[in-house]
Amino acid sequence: MGIVVQKYGGSSVADAEAIKRVARRIVETKKAGHDVVVAVSAMGDSTDELLDLAGAVSPQPPARELDMLLTAGERISMALVAMAISDLGYSARSFTGSQAGVITDSVHGKAKIIDVTPGRIESAIADGHIVIVAGFQGVSQDTKEITTLGRGGTDTTAVALAAALKADVCEIYTDVDGVYTADPRIVKSARKLDRVTYEEMLELAACGAKILHLRCVEYARRYNIPIHVRSSFSTHEGTVVAGSIEDPTEGESGMEAAIIAGVAHDRSEAKITVVGVPDKVGEAARIFIALADAQINLDMIVQNVSVESTNLTDISFTLPRTDGQTALAALEQIKDEVGYESLLYNDKIGKVSLIGAGMRSHPGVSAKFFSSIAEAGVNLGMISTSEIRISVVVNEDDVDAAVSAAHTAFDLDDTEVEAVVYGGTGR
Amino acid sequence: MGIVVQKYGGSSVADAEAIKRVARRIVETKKAGHDVVVAVSAMGDSTDELLDLAGAVSPQPPARELDMLLTAGERISMALVAMAISDLGYSARSFTGSQAGVITDSVHGKAKIIDVTPGRIESAIADGHIVIVAGFQGVSQDTKEITTLGRGGTDTTAVALAAALKADVCEIYTDVDGVYTADPRIVKSARKLDRVTYEEMLELAACGAKILHLRCVEYARRYNIPIHVRSSFSTHEGTVVAGSIEDPTEGESGMEAAIIAGVAHDRSEAKITVVGVPDKVGEAARIFIALADAQINLDMIVQNVSVESTNLTDISFTLPRTDGQTALAALEQIKDEVGYESLLYNDKIGKVSLIGAGMRSHPGVSAKFFSSIAEAGVNLGMISTSEIRISVVVNEDDVDAAVSAAHTAFDLDDTEVEAVVYGGTGR
Numbered sequence: 001m002g003i004v005v006q007k008y009g010g011s012s013v014a015d016a017e018a019i020k021r022v023a024r025r026i027v028e029t030k031k032a033g034h035d036v037v038v039a040v041s042a043m044g045d046s047t048d049e050l051l052d053l054a055g056a057v058s059p060q061p062p063a064r065e066l067d068m069l070l071t072a073g074e075r076i077s078m079a080l081v082a083m084a085i086s087d088l089g090y091s092a093r094s095f096t097g098s099q100a101g102v103i104t105d106s107v108h109g110k111a112k113i114i115d116v117t118p119g120r121i122e123s124a125i126a127d128g129h130i131v132i133v134a135g136f137q138g139v140s141q142d143t144k145e146i147t148t149l150g151r152g153g154t155d156t157t158a159v160a161l162a163a164a165l166k167a168d169v170c171e172i173y174t175d176v177d178g179v180y181t182a183d184p185r186i187v188k189s190a191r192k193l194d195r196v197t198y199e200e201m202l203e204l205a206a207c208g209a210k211i212l213h214l215r216c217v218e219y220a221r222r223y224n225i226p227i228h229v230r231s232s233f234s235t236h237e238g239t240v241v242a243g244s245i246e247d248p249t250e251g252e253s254g255m256e257a258a259i260i261a262g263v264a265h266d267r268s269e270a271k272i273t274v275v276g277v278p279d280k281v282g283e284a285a286r287i288f289i290a291l292a293d294a295q296i297n298l299d300m301i302v303q304n305v306s307v308e309s310t311n312l313t314d315i316s317f318t319l320p321r322t323d324g325q326t327a328l329a330a331l332e333q334i335k336d337e338v339g340y341e342s343l344l345y346n347d348k349i350g351k352v353s354l355i356g357a358g359m360r361s362h363p364g365v366s367a368k369f370f371s372s373i374a375e376a377g378v379n380l381g382m383i384s385t386s387e388i389r390i391s392v393v394v395n396e397d398d399v400d401a402a403v404s405a406a407h408t409a410f411d412l413d414d415t416e417v418e419a420v421v422y423g424g425t426g427r
Numbered sequence: 428m429g430i431v432v433q434k435y436g437g438s439s440v441a442d443a444e445a446i447k448r449v450a451r452r453i454v455e456t457k458k459a460g461h462d463v464v465v466a467v468s469a470m471g472d473s474t475d476e477l478l479d480l481a482g483a484v485s486p487q488p489p490a491r492e493l494d495m496l497l498t499a500g501e502r503i504s505m506a507l508v509a510m511a512i513s514d515l516g517y518s519a520r521s522f523t524g525s526q527a528g529v530i531t532d533s534v535h536g537k538a539k540i541i542d543v544t545p546g547r548i549e550s551a552i553a554d555g556h557i558v559i560v561a562g563f564q565g566v567s568q569d570t571k572e573i574t575t576l577g578r579g580g581t582d583t584t585a586v587a588l589a590a591a592l593k594a595d596v597c598e599i600y601t602d603v604d605g606v607y608t609a610d611p612r613i614v615k616s617a618r619k620l621d622r623v624t625y626e627e628m629l630e631l632a633a634c635g636a637k638i639l640h641l642r643c644v645e646y647a648r649r650y651n652i653p654i655h656v657r658s659s660f661s662t663h664e665g666t667v668v669a670g671s672i673e674d675p676t677e678g679e680s681g682m683e684a685a686i687i688a689g690v691a692h693d694r695s696e697a698k699i700t701v702v703g704v705p706d707k708v709g710e711a712a713r714i715f716i717a718l719a720d721a722q723i724n725l726d727m728i729v730q731n732v733s734v735e736s737t738n739l740t741d742i743s744f745t746l747p748r749t750d751g752q753t754a755l756a757a758l759e760q761i762k763d764e765v766g767y768e769s770l771l772y773n774d775k776i777g778k779v780s781l782i783g784a785g786m787r788s789h790p791g792v793s794a795k796f797f798s799s800i801a802e803a804g805v806n807l808g809m810i811s812t813s814e815i816r817i818s819v820v821v822n823e824d825d826v827d828a829a830v831s832a833a834h835t836a837f838d839l840d841d842t843e844v845e846a847v848v849y850g851g852t853g854r
Binding site for chain 2: 020094
């Protein structure tokens with residue numbers, strides 16, 4: 001009968017009825033004999049409303065004050081959840097990130113958790129209270145300023161609390177049943193995974209599966225905290241993220257495990273091609289330094305050898321669409337210096353990725369993946385691979401066909417189809 | 428060029444435009460060479476919206492969680508004010524009550540400030556920042572819990588900050604031009620007071636003038652902080668509350684001062700008469716002990732001697748209408764014990780008060796007050812007096828006539844009539 005940490009996102013606490021439902025579930029867990037610590041996000045669209053207010057008073061609000069503003073959102077939801085629990089006859093205490101001991105660095109808007117000192121939480125647990133903690137927020141170690149953790153922050157809060165409190169499990173409640181072999185809106189026969197390793201979940205998250213954020217999975221992996229992803233609208237078991245591909249006895253990724261965990265896709269990227277770059281040492285580096293200086297994270301990178309032996313090469317890369325214009329401007333600035341010919345920009349692309357720990361020991365996975373997509377009549381663009389992932393760029397309109405084809409080719413289709421909602425998580 | 432503390436209420440920061448206007452005024456004060464510390468309330472109706480949410484999840488939310496919830500309101504407004512100042516090219520730092528060092532007792536919902544430790548504020552001032560502090564809130568000394576100060580809390584925050592920072596003045600911005608000789612909605616010719624003593628302001632506040640809350644004036648008097656009440660919608664000088672009737676050289680309440688500061692009225696009270704109380708030692712005490720045990724504050728109390736010498740007396744008192752039913756229930760419980768005959772309840776009353784330090788040295792003020800009201804055809808009920816105040820109870824419908832009659836009788840009417848808005852302050 002240890003500690004269970006639960007996380008409820010914005011859609012799970014969107015209004016009074018939703019908050020009451022969450023309170024009942026929390027109380028059920030307490031009744032089952034567990035100590036319960038809950039991390040909550042701000043209600044529904046309330047963060048967007050606060051951002052609108054900020055935009056109405058200042059086009060570029062200071063980051064410190066924006067964090068002060070946004071942290072009001074979780075303060076409201078956590079107090080309401082505590083009230084709803086109290087109304088069920090159980091005692092609850094809510095704590096801000098600062099009160100809960102969530103210590104971060106000083107980077108407003110995307111602070112990193114560097115320590116959790118949960119003294120007040122432990123006291124409250126010892127006194128028999130259910131503990132509600134504001135997700136997404138903390139206090140900076142040096143300056144004692146209020147910080148926010150950026151996207152996926154509440155997931156990360158939950159996992160960090162679970163690690164600090166040595167919890168048995170961190171349950172992430174969301175609006176889907178768990179992690180699926182593909183987006184069920186695209187592949188009707190997508191199957192819910194019972195278990196997935198940290199590494200596979202990291203690749204799924206990095207490749208567009210919006211169910212868990214990368215940082216939260218990284219944190220759980222580092223501290224070996226099992227994450228149970230499940231729906232706040234049902235009592236079904238969801239997906240347990242645990243175990244490592246490095247340790248087959250702990251995870252279930254040995255000989256018995258499935259070769260492929262799933263097919264992920266991502267429509268949020270764009271592709272830039274720098275055409276006619278002189279093929280000299282250092283030219284490519286200058287391009288990537290310019291992009292790094294502009295704070296742009298690149299994903300896939302491909303350099304083509306020019307077939308006509310003109311000593312010119314093309315360099316292509318993908319990046320978040322939201323950074324597209326910034327990247328083009330940064331590249332224009334170094335045009336004369338680098339001496340490239342032109343820039344091509346394409347934001348009508350999609351990335352389709354096959355992920356599975358088993359592919360390490362199964363040659364032929366790439367060939368099967370490529371041919372399944374080709375047979376669906378889809379042209380492949382850029383390709384990149386990791387130990388447990390293969391990604392290809394296709395036309396945006398071909399994403400669905402490519403995902404479905406790969407899903408079927410690797411026998412991932414379920415015979416029983418469940419109706420689920422597959423959406424992005426908030427923060 | 429010392430420190431100026433300013434307070435802006437909910438209506439002054441009701442929306443983005445209002446917040447920008449407040450920011451401009453704050454920056455003007457900074458430009459004039461002052462260090463500026465600002466206490467803000469929650470935006471417009473946002474507190475009521477939070478209370479509605481609380482009511483929707485729990486009919487009786489725990490006081491601790493209600494404070495946690497409501498304090499989100501000032502967190503939002505203070506961050507927005509800081510952003511708007513930043514947008515004008517000045518640097519501002521917002522602080523919660525806890526961060527600002529507003530230390531209170533542990534009574535959630537109506538905590539009292541017991542100390543202010545403004546270390547962070549002083550550092551921010553030294554660094555050249557404008558400081559914005561969340562009004563209405565603090566942190567409890569013993570348990571480090573978030574508390575709220577109850578009605579008028581932001582006024583009190585402002586005065587407490589002014590005292591702790593040894594500010595030159597505490598400016599209370601509101602939606603009226605200052606303190607008037609009567610409610611201008613009733614008396615069109617009411618005149619704005621340039622100065623009023625703490626004692627007169629205390630009596631005005633206690634008698635229904637909603638412009639400043641009693642606690643805030645008490646605090647200012649104790650620490651001798653001048654309060655400047657003025658409109659956030661104009662640059663006119665308002666009313667300065669300063670000086671004591673005990674110290675005529677400091678205030679302007681000596682021979683030169685006006686005899687009467689103003690006429691206040693209050694429609695929030697009800698009257699209870701306990702009929703036929705045995706006229707024995709201790710019976711009245713039992714009644715008042717029962718009411719005190721029910722946490723009810725009484726205002727005026729009158730005991731009538733029974734004309735028929737039946738050895739029975741009637742005891743009447745006034746109290747907040749909101750406490751009426753609680754008081755009746757408490758009295759019913761001791762009916763047999765005390766042996767009174769019946770209870771009368773009247774919530775259609777109003778109280779009209781004449782306030783002025785000068786009445787101490789001017790006999791005949793009472794007679795003139797009573798006769799002016801009688802000449803207006805209004806019946807007087809209960810009467811109570813203090814050193815600088817006379818109050819009478821009249822029928823609720825007669826309040827306007829009584830106020831106007833007294834205002835005219837004491838030559839308070841202004842010849843130039845300004846259009847003003849006279850409303851209640853928020854918190």
